Amino acid sequence: MRAIWKGAVTFGLVNVPVKLYSATEDHDVPLHQVHDADGGRIRYQRVCELDGKVVPYEHIDKAYDDGEHTVVLTKDDLSGLPAERDREIEVVEFVPSDQIDPIMLDRTYYLEPDSKSTKAYVLLRRTLEETDRTAVVKFALRQRTRLAALRVRGDVLVLQTLLWADEVREAEFPALDETVKVSAKELTMSQQLVASFEADFAPGEFEDEYQAQLRKLIDAKIEKGEAVSTADTFGEAAAEGEGEGAEVIDLMEALRQSVEEAKSRRKSTGRKSG
Numbered sequence: 001m002r003a004i005w006k007g008a009v010t011f012g013l014v015n016v017p018v019k020l021y022s023a024t025e026d027h028d029v030p031l032h033q034v035h036d037a038d039g040g041r042i043r044y045q046r047v048c049e050l051d052g053k054v055v056p057y058e059h060i061d062k063a064y065d066d067g068e069h070t071v072v073l074t075k076d077d078l079s080g081l082p083a084e085r086d087r088e089i090e091v092v093e094f095v096p097s098d099q100i101d102p103i104m105l106d107r108t109y110y111l112e113p114d115s116k117s118t119k120a121y122v123l124l125r126r127t128l129e130e131t132d133r134t135a136v137v138k139f140a141l142r143q144r145t146r147l148a149a150l151r152v153r154g155d156v157l158v159l160q161t162l163l164w165a166d167e168v169r170e171a172e173f174p175a176l177d178e179t180v181k182v183s184a185k186e187l188t189m190s191q192q193l194v195a196s197f198e199a200d201f202a203p204g205e206f207e208d209e210y211q212a213q214l215r216k217l218i219d220a221k222i223e224k225g226e227a228v229s230t231a232d233t234f235g236e237a238a239a240e241g242e243g244e245g246a247e248v249i250d251l252m253e254a255l256r257q258s259v260e261e262a263k264s265r266r267k268s269t270g271r272k273s274g
Contacts, residue, residue, distance in 0.1 A: 005141055006114060007087035009124065009150065009157075012258020016121050017114040018089070020141075023158065024108055029214050078143050089159070091150070094133040100149050104162045111150075111157040121157065128152050136162075 005020035033042040046055045062078070064071045113121040128135065128151060135150035137159070147162045 001110075003112070004109075007089060007139070008114075009089045009091065009111070009137070011091035011124070011135070012261060013254035014120060014124075014258060015254075016124055018111040018121070018157070019114045020159065021110045021112060022107075023110045027208065027211060029211055029218065089137050089139040089148075089150070091135045091137050093136050094128075094131070095136055097132055097134045097151065100134055100136075100162070101168075103168055105149070106161040106163055109159040109161075111159055125152050125155070125157055128157075 001021045003019035003021055007018065007020075009016040009018055034040060035042060046057070046060060047053065048055050061075065062073045064073065111121075115121070124135075127133075137148050137150050139146055139148065147164060149160045149162055151158055151160070
């Protein structure tokens, strides 16, 4: 795996240098569009509406249009934003794990220790395990500020980005407002049906049937000679850059000061712990 980001998890004055890796990958069979008459590849080009010319990706900027004004944002403009330059995964608070609604979960990443000493990493992992807490964190990735849940999976810290509250739609279905009577007999029978399907979840036992059938179809066409040469079809994707992580200095002292500051902050705000 290739690290897509480097930085540090920070809680209080404690820094945990980490590397970020995508925890999931797409297993779909890659398909592209072709002309049905001759099998020629259909490609999309970035064409400027003013001069009609194809524009190389490196000469493309982004813009915002409110209907009256267009504001062009260059790559330097975007990379210069303070949030984009920040290489910290900042712990905002530690919350009971069951308070995070699964509907808010988005992408999942693994965090690897990026220091000669893994003590701070292991300490954070064990603290989350033994307190049954999930750390709510904020960080910047790919020109977006992210809210995420930092939790433990086995021996690894896992970061799951969260949707923002206004990105989750409310379920408003008039039919659910109606009063529906369910008899005790119906409920008992339904529970018996559930019991008949009970099992321990084993993800590896399930297969993406569509992709398996698609691969079988492709192999059959190749075997029958219905394939055409596809040399020089694909290019290589550019590798993403990596940042720098921070080192941990005097872990116990940082912990002590952080606890004192957290207590002082809670007293000043009058906020109670969950």
